Amino acid sequence: MMDKNQISAxxxxxxxxxxxxxxxxxxxxxxxxxxxxxxxxxxxxTNTIKDGILIEKGGVAFSEVFGPVSEQMSKQxxxxxxxxxxxxxxxxxxxKAVQHPIIHMNIRYxxxxxxxxxxxxxxxxxxxxxxxxxAVLFHSxxxxxCDEYDSTIYSQFKKGADEYFxxxxxxxxxxxxxxxxxxxxxxxxxxxxxxxxxxxxxGKLFPELYAExxxxxxxxxxxxxxxxxxxxxxxxxxxxxxxxxxxxGIYSGGRTESILLSMPPEAKWVYNxxxxxxxxxxxxxxxxxNNRNWII
Amino acid sequence: MMDKNQISAxxxxxxxxxxxxxxxxxxxxxxxxxxxxxxxxxxxxTNTIKDGILIEKGGVAFSEVFGPVSEQMSKQxxxxxxxxxxxxxxxxxxxKAVQHPIIHMNIRYxxxxxxxxxxxxxxxxxxxxxxxxxAVLFHSxxxxxCDEYDSTIYSQFKKGADEYFxxxxxxxxxxxxxxxxxxxxxxxxxxxxxxxxxxxxxGKLFPELYAExxxxxxxxxxxxxxxxxxxxxxxxxxxxxxxxxxxxGIYSGGRTESILLSMPPEAKWVYNxxxxxxxxxxxxxxxxxNNRNWII
Numbered sequence: 001m002m003d004k005n006q007i008s009a010x011x012x013x014x015x016x017x018x019x020x021x022x023x024x025x026x027x028x029x030x031x032x033x034x035x036x037x038x039x040x041x042x043x044x045x046t047n048t049i050k051d052g053i054l055i056e057k058g059g060v061a062f063s064e065v066f067g068p069v070s071e072q073m074s075k076q077x078x079x080x081x082x083x084x085x086x087x088x089x090x091x092x093x094x095x096k097a098v099q100h101p102i103i104h105m106n107i108r109y110x111x112x113x114x115x116x117x118x119x120x121x122x123x124x125x126x127x128x129x130x131x132x133x134x135a136v137l138f139h140s141x142x143x144x145x146c147d148e149y150d151s152t153i154y155s156q157f158k159k160g161a162d163e164y165f166x167x168x169x170x171x172x173x174x175x176x177x178x179x180x181x182x183x184x185x186x187x188x189x190x191x192x193x194x195x196x197x198x199x200x201x202x203g204k205l206f207p208e209l210y211a212e213x214x215x216x217x218x219x220x221x222x223x224x225x226x227x228x229x230x231x232x233x234x235x236x237x238x239x240x241x242x243x244x245x246x247x248x249g250i251y252s253g254g255r256t257e258s259i260l261l262s263m264p265p266e267a268k269w270v271y272n273x274x275x276x277x278x279x280x281x282x283x284x285x286x287x288x289x290n291n292r293n294w295i296i
Numbered sequence: 297m298m299d300k301n302q303i304s305a306x307x308x309x310x311x312x313x314x315x316x317x318x319x320x321x322x323x324x325x326x327x328x329x330x331x332x333x334x335x336x337x338x339x340x341x342t343n344t345i346k347d348g349i350l351i352e353k354g355g356v357a358f359s360e361v362f363g364p365v366s367e368q369m370s371k372q373x374x375x376x377x378x379x380x381x382x383x384x385x386x387x388x389x390x391x392k393a394v395q396h397p398i399i400h401m402n403i404r405y406x407x408x409x410x411x412x413x414x415x416x417x418x419x420x421x422x423x424x425x426x427x428x429x430x431a432v433l434f435h436s437x438x439x440x441x442c443d444e445y446d447s448t449i450y451s452q453f454k455k456g457a458d459e460y461f462x463x464x465x466x467x468x469x470x471x472x473x474x475x476x477x478x479x480x481x482x483x484x485x486x487x488x489x490x491x492x493x494x495x496x497x498x499g500k501l502f503p504e505l506y507a508e509x510x511x512x513x514x515x516x517x518x519x520x521x522x523x524x525x526x527x528x529x530x531x532x533x534x535x536x537x538x539x540x541x542x543x544x545g546i547y548s549g550g551r552t553e554s555i556l557l558s559m560p561p562e563a564k565w566v567y568n569x570x571x572x573x574x575x576x577x578x579x580x581x582x583x584x585x586n587n588r589n590w591i592i
Contacts, residue, residue: 034568048567059567169552233559240536241546250537256465257568263529265566269559271344271355272330 002193004117007109008064008087010196012045014107014203015062015089019047021207022060022093025214028053031060036255041067046258050265054100054214058093059261065252069112076251081112086252088121089203090245092262093210094232098223101213102126102175102235104262105206106245107199119195120182121202122157124165125213126175126235128228129220130284134213135176139294141209142179149198150189157181162291167238172288174238182244222280229268236267298489300413303405304360304383306492308341310403310499311358311385315343317503318356318389321510324349327356332551337363342554346561350396350510354389355557361548365408372547377408382548384417385499386541388558389506390528394519397471397509398422398531400558401502402541403495415491416478417498418453420461421509422471422531424524425516426580430509431472435590437505438475445494446485453477458587463534468584470534478540518576525564532563 019031029052037043044063049055066085073079088108095101107121125138139158146154157179164180166173186192239246239262249259275281315327325348333339340359345351362381369375384404391397403417421434435454442450453475460476462469482488535542535558545555571577 050567057565057567169546169555229562236532236563237536237556240533250465259465260533260565261567263565266525266562266564267532268562269353269556270561271346271353271557272553 002196004085004087004109004111007196010200011064011087011089011107011109011203012062014200015045015047015060017204018089018091018206019049019060022049022055022058022210025207025211026052026054029055034258036258038065038067038253038255040070040253041065044255044258046255046261048261052096054095054097056094056096057265059091059258061090061258061261063088063090063254063258065254070252072251077248079112081116083113085111085114086248088245090261091206094264095214097217097219098128098225098228099217099219101128101217102232102264103210103213105203107203108245109196109199117192118183118185119199120184121199122161122164122178122180123202123206123209124161124175124178124180126231127213127284128231129223129280130176130287131217132287134216135292136294137212137216138176138178138209141205141212143295145198145201145205146179148201149194153181154179158293164242165238166291167234167242169241170234170237172234172285173291174234174288176287176294177291220280224281226268226270227281229264229266230270230273232264232267233269235262235264239263298492300381300383300405300407303492306496307360307383307385307403307405307499308358310496311341311343311356313500314385314387314502315345315356318345318351318354318506321503321507322348322350325351330554332554334361334363334549334551336366336549337361340551340554342551342557344557348392350391350393352390352392353561355387355554357386357554357557359384359550359554361550366548368547373544375408377412379409381407381410382544384541386557387502390560391510393513393515394424394521394524395513395515397424397513398528398560399502399506399509401499403499404541405492405495413488414479414481415495416480417495418457418460418474418476419498419502419505420457420471420474420476422527423509423580424527425519425576426472426583427513428583430512431588432590433508433512434472434474434505437501437508439591441494441497441501442475444497445490449477450475454589460538461534462587463530463538465537466530466533468530468581469587470530470584472583472590473587516576520577522564522566523577525560525562526566526569528560528563529565531558531560535559 031047042065064087105123143154161177161180327343338361360383401419439450457476
């Protein structure tokens with residue numbers, strides 16, 4: 001049976017693989033690496049990139065933390081048990097160009113009291129201006145990956161993303177979704193090894209998915225930096241109000257700079273911003289108000 | 297006995313008074329007013345200002361909301377009871393110049409099931425660069441106001457602010473504090489009328505307190521816009537992770553644009569930003585790491 005140390009080591013390799021591929025893709029900047037440790041147990045390696053040709057600010061973080069479940073963790077995170085082990089890789093990239101998206105991916109493994117375990121993860125795309133073909137392409141690739149394992153999970157995980165990445169106070173989704181899953185453990189269709197394998201493949205698919213969004217995007221004269229900064233402010237709202245990874249990090253005493261890697265380099269808030277009718281911004285806003293089935 | 301409608305009407309007047317005074321002070325911009333209603337009961341008037349000579353973005357919001365305590369409110373806000381009534385005035389001003397602070401003030405009145413009531417409120421100062429004399433001045437004025445009512449409340453409320461406006465994930469305070477109080481109702485020293493009076497006086501003191509910070513501030517060549525944008529990002533983190541008003545607004549189904557008035561016009565996040573030794577930024581950072589008694 002595959003153990004937590006193997007999983008953790010593989011996740012660390014996924015981090016390295018992704019960084020290598022993203023450096024090749026960007027071509028103008030390189031990752032810097034910070035190792036850190038957590039006083040209660042474990043630590044991580046936080047890789048960050050900035051001022052690239054494509055990536056304005058991004059981070060690929062690996063962590064492996066463990067120790068007793070603190071009072072705050074059980075209260076705020078509703079974790080039941082005495083000790084925990086958690087390892088994962090998290091990525092957020094804020095692209096520089098307005099025609100390029102924000103993209104996020106996470107894979108994680110969790111153990112409680114050395115017996116109960118589960119995997120979790122997700123990936124979602126936040127275009128500044130929605131390009132419907134690119135949203136379809138993104139979802140198609142995710143569906144193909146899911147289908148390799150179980151033909152029912154794509155629709156289930158797609159729904160998971162639609163629900164999770166929804167900003168109810170804004171009545172809008174943070175982007176065009178993707179997949180999101182949690183508490184995923186062996187069932188009558190998939191073994192622990194297969195679920196692990198699925199997570200690793202998802203991690204390794206990341207650079208390709210991002211590269212496609214970049215290479216197939218189109219720039220339009222009316223695309224505005226201001227709109228990009230406004231969309232990023234919604235990203236900030238999601239991460240600080242709702243994101244489970246952020247909450248887990250903060251309440252488990254993680255390293256703040258690694259947890260808040262996801263924050264954009266710059267963001268803007270305008271009171272009661274109204275998109276102009278028939279403008280590109282309105283087109284995007286309308287799509288974000290209703291989750292779509294990108295694959296029929 | 298003074299009733300909730302009187303309190304609400306007086307709060308609305310405080311909003312008007314503050315906006316009038318701030319327009320005079322700014323001299324370059326005027327407030328715009330939006331009335332809104334809440335489907336479950338009540339509504340508000342949101343006054344906003346932007347691109348002024350002094351104020352880059354600011355809001356002075358009045359609201360009066362009431363109705364049944366929803367499941368989400370009782371769960372997320374820990375409100376016990378069937379019906380609630382809440383009215384208040386909230387202000388956040390993001391100054392344009394780096395030598396001018398961010399400032400926040402709130403006064404509120406709460407009733408549960410038409411019997412239990414309390415007042416709450418607070419004011420706090422977030423300089424971009426801490427000027428110790430101005431912090432002392434700010435606290436002295438607040439102490440003088442508190443002392444008019446009860447000589448013990450300043451130190452109690454000052455401690456309240458130190459605890460409340462602390463960002464534990466950053467190990468720093470969001471500014472030089474001020475006062476913060478909640479669940480304040482008649483006791484053996486003060487009647488309901490006196491507490492109400494205290495809240496109104498605090499509200500009306502606001503323009504003077506801000507004007508003083510503006511007129512007595514000094515500009516230094518080394519002060520940087522980038523540092524202002526970084527300090528604002530901490531303000532965003534506080535408001536989305538911790539602020540009770542934001543949580544109350546969101547979970548009671550308030551108007552998002554009014555709740556998130558407090559957001560800065562622009563903010564910046566830099567991974568692992570380090571202040572240079574002996575730079576002005578480091579001086580401010582050191583003060584924010586330890587709450588001070590500004591008045592001895």
